[in-house]
Amino acid sequence: MIRLLLDLALTHIAGRGRQTAVSVLGVALGVGFSIAMAALMQGSQNDLIDTLVTEYPHVTVSVDTRKPRPQPASDVFDAAAYSGLRPRDDRRGILNPAAVESALRSWVPGRVSGTLALQATARYGGSDVGVQVIGIDPDRYVTVAPLADNMVQGRVADLKATASRIIMGDGVAEKLGASVGSTVTLSSSQGIARRFKVVGIFNSGVSAEDDVMVYVFLKNAQTLAEQSSAISDIRVSLDDPYQADAVADRIERTVALDAKSWQEANQSLLEAIFVRNVIMYTVVGAILLVAGFGIFNIVSTITHEKARDIAILKSLGFRAADMRRLFLLEGLAMGTVGSVLGWALGFALTMVLGSIRFEVKAEVEMTHLPVTVDWTHYALAAVFAMASAAIAGYLPARRAASLNPVDIIRGAT
Amino acid sequence: MTAPAAAPGDPPLIEALHAGRVLGGTVPVTLVKDATLTIGKGEFVAITGPSGSGKSSLLYLLGLLDHPTSGEVRIRGEATAGMDDDERASLRLATIGFVFQFHFLLPEFSALANVMIPMRRLGVRSDREMRTRAEEILASLGLADHGHKRPDQLSGGQRQRVAVARALANDPPLILADEPTGSLDTKSTGQVFDILDGIVRREGRTVVAVTHDLDLAGRMQRRIHLVDGMIVSDKAATAPVA
Structure with missing residues (x-):
C-alpha cells in the first residue's frame, strides 16, 4: 500500500524532472548552507570558549571592593551619616x-x-x-x-x-x-x-x-x-x-x-554568543522555509496537472487520506533527497571553509576559520527541511484529497 | 422485463429507491429524479437516453461516486447513505469496477501496472499473485503481448480494453461503464462490447453501461431509458441478443 503510493509519488516527481531538481536543489542549498553556517558559528564559539577556559583562570579569588571599616555610631543609632571616611591602606x-x-x-x-x-x-x-x-x-x-x-x-x-x-x-x-x-x-x-x-x-x-x-x-x-x-x-x-x-x-x-567564575567574568560575552545563536537559528529556519516554497510550488503544480489521475484513483476506491499521503510523500521525498544532498554539500563547504588559512592580528589571533562538525547540526537542518517539506506538501495535498472525482470525470467527457 | 434473479433473502446487487440528484446553486439543476430500479446478479443493462438526460449521473449514483440528494442507493441490500467517504471508497474498491469513455489510465504506468493498481490498493494478494492475475486478465482480453506498453503506445481500443481489465482487477461483481465505446471506432467498439458481453455471460458479473448507441443497447438484455433525469422505460431489449 505505502509502496504503491511511493511508486505513484516517484512517478509524479519524475514526470517533472527539471522542476523537481530545482526544488531539491533549493532544499539542498538551504540545508548545506545552514550546516556550513552552523559549523562556523559553533566552531568560532567553541574556539572562543576554549580560549576563555585555557587562557583565563576558571575561578579568580580576590578581595571585595574595599570599604571603610564599620563605625561604632552605626551600632548605636538607627541612622548615622559619615563624611570623609577612607578604607585603610596599610595592607x-x-x-x-x-x-x-x-x-x-x-x-x-x-x-x-x-x-x-x-x-x-x-x-x-x-x-x-x-x-x-x-x-x-x-x-x-x-x-x-x-x-x-x-x-x-x-x-x-x-x-x-x-x-x-x-x-x-x-x-x-x-x-x-x-x-x-x-x-x-x-x-x-x-x-x-x-x-x-x-x-x-x-x-x-x-x-x-x-x-x-x-x-x-x-x-x-x-x-x-x-x-x-x-x-x-x-x-x-x-x-x-x-x-x-x-x-x-x-x-x-x-x-x-x-x-x-570564568562564566561570570565573561557574562556579556556568553550572552552575546547566546543572542548570536538565536539569530543563527532564525536565519537557518528562514532559509529552509524559503526552500519549502519550491516544494510547495511543484507539489501544487502536480496536483493541478494530475487532477484527472486523482479523480480516477479516487473512483477506483482510493480514499481521501491516500491522496493526502501521496502528495505529502512527494513533498517528503523531495525534502529527503534535498536533505541528503544538503548534508554532502554542507560537509564539503565546512571542509573548504576549515581549510582556508589567513592571518589576522586582532584581539585573538586566528590563522584559520574554526569549524566544528556536529551531527546535531545535520539532524537539525534535516528536521527543519523535512518539516517545511511536509508543510509544503500537505497544503496542496489537502486540496487534492478533497477533490470530487465526479467533477473531473464530467469535465473530461 | 428481467426479474431480479435473486432468491428470497438474497438481496439484489444494486437498488435505487426514489434516488434523485439535484445540483445546488442559484439555479438548481435536476440531474436525476426519483429513480427506482433493481439490478441483480448477471445482468447486462444499458442506460440510454438523449444527451443531458442524466444517464451518467444515474451511473455515478449507482457507483457511489456521487451522493443522492433524495432517496437512496443500496448495494447488496446495504444502505449507503450513512457511509462516510472512506467506507464508500472501500466498497467501490472491492465491489465495483469502473470503465469510462476515456480510458483514464495512468499515463506513466505500463498496462500491467495500471491493472495492478486496484489490487495493490486492496492489498489481499501477494505481489506474484497480483502480477499473474493482471497478466491473465490482459491475456483474456487479447492483450497478452501489450502488458509492458504504456498507454500512449497502445491504440484507443487497446487502451479501453486495459481499462476494462483494470475494472476487473479486484474481481468485482459489478462493472459500471460510462460510454465505454464512446470514443472508439466500429471495430474496437465491437471488441469492447464482446468483452463486456463475455463478462456477463461467462463470468456471471453484472455490467451496467451507459450508451447513446441504440444498436449496442439493443444487444443488451435490459434497457433503462431516461429522459430529463426520469426513468421512462425499463424493459428487456426487443432485439434478440446476437
Whole structure:
C-alpha cells in the first residue's frame, strides 16, 4: 500500500524532472548552507570558549571592593551619616593569604596558585612602558595558566633563580626594544625600582595580555609592592571548567572573599554568543522555509496537472487520506533527497571553509576559520527541511484529497 | 422485463429507491429524479437516453461516486447513505469496477501496472499473485503481448480494453461503464462490447453501461431509458441478443 503510493509519488516527481531538481536543489542549498553556517558559528564559539577556559583562570579569588571599616555610631543609632571616611591602606590584598590558599587547596577539585598583581613602569633604553606586574610562584602558576605553553623564548622555571628575573609579553618586549638577556628596570607606584633580567618572552595570542603583562617571582613582586607575603588574587584551575560557578559559590561562602567564575567574568560575552545563536537559528529556519516554497510550488503544480489521475484513483476506491499521503510523500521525498544532498554539500563547504588559512592580528589571533562538525547540526537542518517539506506538501495535498472525482470525470467527457 | 434473479433473502446487487440528484446553486439543476430500479446478479443493462438526460449521473449514483440528494442507493441490500467517504471508497474498491469513455489510465504506468493498481490498493494478494492475475486478465482480453506498453503506445481500443481489465482487477461483481465505446471506432467498439458481453455471460458479473448507441443497447438484455433525469422505460431489449 505505502509502496504503491511511493511508486505513484516517484512517478509524479519524475514526470517533472527539471522542476523537481530545482526544488531539491533549493532544499539542498538551504540545508548545506545552514550546516556550513552552523559549523562556523559553533566552531568560532567553541574556539572562543576554549580560549576563555585555557587562557583565563576558571575561578579568580580576590578581595571585595574595599570599604571603610564599620563605625561604632552605626551600632548605636538607627541612622548615622559619615563624611570623609577612607578604607585603610596599610595592607592590600587578601588577609592571611597562606591560610586561605591552603584551605582552598584542601577541597578544590583542581589547582590553586596565589599571585600578586601591581602596576609598574618598565624602563629600558629610552622608553617607558606601563606594565602589569604579576608576581607568581612559577611551579604552581604553570598548573593554573597556560604560560608554559605560551613561552616563545626561555622557560618559566628560569624565574626561580636567585637574581631578579622577568618574563614579558612579546608586545611589551617589542615596545621596550628589549630581548632575552636585556636588563629592564621596573618602578612601582610605591617608588621602589628594581632591575630585572629578561629570561623569557611569551605570546598568549591575546594582544591585551602580550602588550602589558610581565611575570616576576612572587617575592620580587612583594618587594616592589613593599608588602611582604601579600597576595592579591588566587587563581584556581579546575579539572572540569564547567564546575566553576559551583566552586566560586562555595569559596564565597567559606572564605568571605570575592570569587568569580570564568562564566561570570565573561557574562556579556556568553550572552552575546547566546543572542548570536538565536539569530543563527532564525536565519537557518528562514532559509529552509524559503526552500519549502519550491516544494510547495511543484507539489501544487502536480496536483493541478494530475487532477484527472486523482479523480480516477479516487473512483477506483482510493480514499481521501491516500491522496493526502501521496502528495505529502512527494513533498517528503523531495525534502529527503534535498536533505541528503544538503548534508554532502554542507560537509564539503565546512571542509573548504576549515581549510582556508589567513592571518589576522586582532584581539585573538586566528590563522584559520574554526569549524566544528556536529551531527546535531545535520539532524537539525534535516528536521527543519523535512518539516517545511511536509508543510509544503500537505497544503496542496489537502486540496487534492478533497477533490470530487465526479467533477473531473464530467469535465473530461 | 428481467426479474431480479435473486432468491428470497438474497438481496439484489444494486437498488435505487426514489434516488434523485439535484445540483445546488442559484439555479438548481435536476440531474436525476426519483429513480427506482433493481439490478441483480448477471445482468447486462444499458442506460440510454438523449444527451443531458442524466444517464451518467444515474451511473455515478449507482457507483457511489456521487451522493443522492433524495432517496437512496443500496448495494447488496446495504444502505449507503450513512457511509462516510472512506467506507464508500472501500466498497467501490472491492465491489465495483469502473470503465469510462476515456480510458483514464495512468499515463506513466505500463498496462500491467495500471491493472495492478486496484489490487495493490486492496492489498489481499501477494505481489506474484497480483502480477499473474493482471497478466491473465490482459491475456483474456487479447492483450497478452501489450502488458509492458504504456498507454500512449497502445491504440484507443487497446487502451479501453486495459481499462476494462483494470475494472476487473479486484474481481468485482459489478462493472459500471460510462460510454465505454464512446470514443472508439466500429471495430474496437465491437471488441469492447464482446468483452463486456463475455463478462456477463461467462463470468456471471453484472455490467451496467451507459450508451447513446441504440444498436449496442439493443444487444443488451435490459434497457433503462431516461429522459430529463426520469426513468421512462425499463424493459428487456426487443432485439434478440446476437
